Amino acid sequence: MPTSIETSFIDNDALMLRAVGIGKTFTLHGQGGVQIDALAGVSLDVQRGECVVLVGPSGAGKSTFLRCLYGNYLASTGTIAIRDDAQQARHLSITGAEPRDVLHLRRGVVGYVSQFLRVIPRVSTLDLVAEPLLSRGVDADEAHARAAALLARLNVPERLWPLAPATFSGGEQQRVNIARGLIAGHPVLLLDEPTASLDAENRDIVADLIVEARERGAAIVGIFHDEDTRAKVATRRLELTPPLRRTTALH
Template sequence: MTDINSSANPTAHHATRAFIERAALMLRAENVRKTFTLHGQGGIGIEALAGVSLDVERGECVVLVGPSGAGKSTLLRCLYGNYLASGGSIAIRDDNAPLQHLDITGAAPHDVLRLRRNVVGYVSQFLRVIPRVSTRDLVAAPLVARGVAEDEANTRAETLLARLNVPQRLWSLAPATFSGGEQQRVNIARGLIARHRVLLLDEPTASLDAENREVVSSLIVEAREQGAAIVGVFHDEDTRERVATRRLPLAAPRTRTPLGVAA
């Protein structure tokens, strides 16, 4: 884990004070930027995020809104550490860290993995299918990784799968041949089962019908009411209206420049 010298890093100092003074604060992003460089096209830089900041506390659901290309999914991937931000900082509460938070933009990979296991959950609209692993085991895996007994983890997985209307006959099967909606519901169950304190949700209801969207919305609201800090992207207005406590508008960045040339 990176040791932050607050006297040399004003941003880190502000984050440290915020996490110490605000017990409900779970996530802080400050001036997050992301640029993708197309080396095969003359070093053109595609600016995906141009300085996004937000704080998220326990019991909040911040919904990202904006047009296609505004960087909503990119921001979620930066918050999770799948993308390394090109600038700015992202800090997530980590009670096991000396400063009560982890700056994932400079963290060691093993610290990011530990944070994902214990604090941060991520749900996308796509399920990463693992061959020959049953649906039940796939959903239970995040609990088993935390040390929960396998029988208890499987029972909780079955309860969640039943609530998400995944037929019992599918629980012992690998989900590679499931429909898109069934796979998405399995993915949601896997993402929600561990009750992470921070949840990042990227279009989790995109392939679902109205009935199952309502079930997922209810689960998200329950997680929020139980104290989860949530940042999400949702494709339909009804879901946004149901789950959001506030919205963060994002606008598409305006520049595409050769690498090294200021916009």
């Protein structure tokens, strides 16, 4: 018999992401096994064409929640399911999925932009941005042309495209990171402060790209430190509050 989550994705074609009762507890093994609750009881549905902005004070678990949605952190409690029409059940429950299935979902469905670019040594900026398209079978010439167009729009100078971005400024690296995260047009986008190191002009460009992704039907969950950017991209907000901090030493 189908589960309630399964029927949700089958019956509602607009539903892209469902998180129910998500909690995350970290165990500090180097400090006597102390356990710290970072997130408790967070639930969220996101449909096509929505941009849900996470708001709340530092320590509320905003980045932790995004990492749970992406599968970088395994949620301690609750379930997370993301639409995957390649599956018979029309979704993948990432809280219980095999790593290979999560990687497959990331390749075709879920894009993630973090605050920092994880630089691949000796790989040019153009190749780095084109790679998500190449991994999906896009012709190399087309992939590089699309990467070049996106880098130009993000004001990354053409003289930098043949270079590896390890020595770029923080703002340049962030724009390369954004280009890599957005180029494939993933149906679900998770954005962890993508504009944090950008000036006002480039923040506006990134906000425009996010609005365009939303308008084409992407389901977006994001964190933005700038209120103007939040106001521009959000269709609604989800307020997170710090959980009651339980710090328990394991014996």
